[in-house]
Amino acid sequence: MKRIVILISGRGSNMQAIVRACAAERWSAQVVAVVSNRADAAGLAFAQRQGIATAVVDHRAYASREDFDAALASAIEGYAPDAVALAGFMRILTDGFVARFAGRLVNVHPSLLPAFTGLHTHRRAIEAGCKLAGATVHFVTPALDHGPIIAQAVVPVLPGDTPEALSARVLEREHVMYPRALSWLVHDQLRLDGGVVTHTQGEPQLFL
Numbered sequence: 001m002k003r004i005v006i007l008i009s010g011r012g013s014n015m016q017a018i019v020r021a022c023a024a025e026r027w028s029a030q031v032v033a034v035v036s037n038r039a040d041a042a043g044l045a046f047a048q049r050q051g052i053a054t055a056v057v058d059h060r061a062y063a064s065r066e067d068f069d070a071a072l073a074s075a076i077e078g079y080a081p082d083a084v085a086l087a088g089f090m091r092i093l094t095d096g097f098v099a100r101f102a103g104r105l106v107n108v109h110p111s112l113l114p115a116f117t118g119l120h121t122h123r124r125a126i127e128a129g130c131k132l133a134g135a136t137v138h139f140v141t142p143a144l145d146h147g148p149i150i151a152q153a154v155v156p157v158l159p160g161d162t163p164e165a166l167s168a169r170v171l172e173r174e175h176v177m178y179p180r181a182l183s184w185l186v187h188d189q190l191r192l193d194g195g196v197v198t199h200t201q202g203e204p205q206l207f208l
């Protein structure tokens, strides 16, 4: 059994989608812990109800990003994870942290990378007049939102869209794509070659 740790900061709907898919699809993996940098993250209650271990490492209790990441890394290492999934996790991670979990650290970002790295992606896509938006699952590397792309999901931007409406449309697709992409990782079905990720059995990495 592979071991998955999920990092959240808030609602945790992607975390819930992963927990549900992992059980329903009988992955040879389990979510062993959910770790949040915020004690009030709504997703923690869901994890507890599922009998999943939870931990809080509050970034405000640490003097530097390095100190926070060291505490976060030791909390995570305690669960001996094969994969660490960021799911709405809102703290930029230091190079040291990323190196420690290299190759097993993934994120879902709410844009079609490399467009719109960083925050407020939906508002920025609408303001740019984009007709297409979406989300990206990628390996986490030191360069923010620039790691190798594992999967992408696309949605239309509709006339009169608000950031909230677009965000909801994208999120629905994240809930399909992210569990699939993570299952590929834990089942050793991904190959990384020159910065490009391919599925070893040719599963479509584009979610339309």
Ligand code: NHR
Residues within 6 Å of the ligand: 086, 089, 090, 091, 092, 093, 094, 095, 098, 107, 108, 109, 110, 118, 119, 140, 141, 142, 143, 144, 145, 146, 147
């Ligand atoms: N860390 C590294 N090194 N590389 C990545 O690709 C990362 C990462 C940490 C998080 C998620 C990312 C996203 O999907 C992610 C990818 C937070 C911020 C941010 O600016 C930016 C991107 C992402 C997550 N955070 C502020 C900070 O100062 C705090 C914002 C807040 O607390 O609301 O860390 O979008």
Ligand code: GAR
Residues within 6 Å of the ligand: 008, 009, 010, 011, 012, 013, 014, 015, 087, 088, 089, 090, 108, 109, 110, 118, 119, 135, 171, 174
């Ligand atoms: C998701 O849309 C995710 O892509 C995005 O926040 C939402 C989290 O929802 N992530 C980021 O913006 C990371 N900076 P969730 O907590 O319900 O999974």
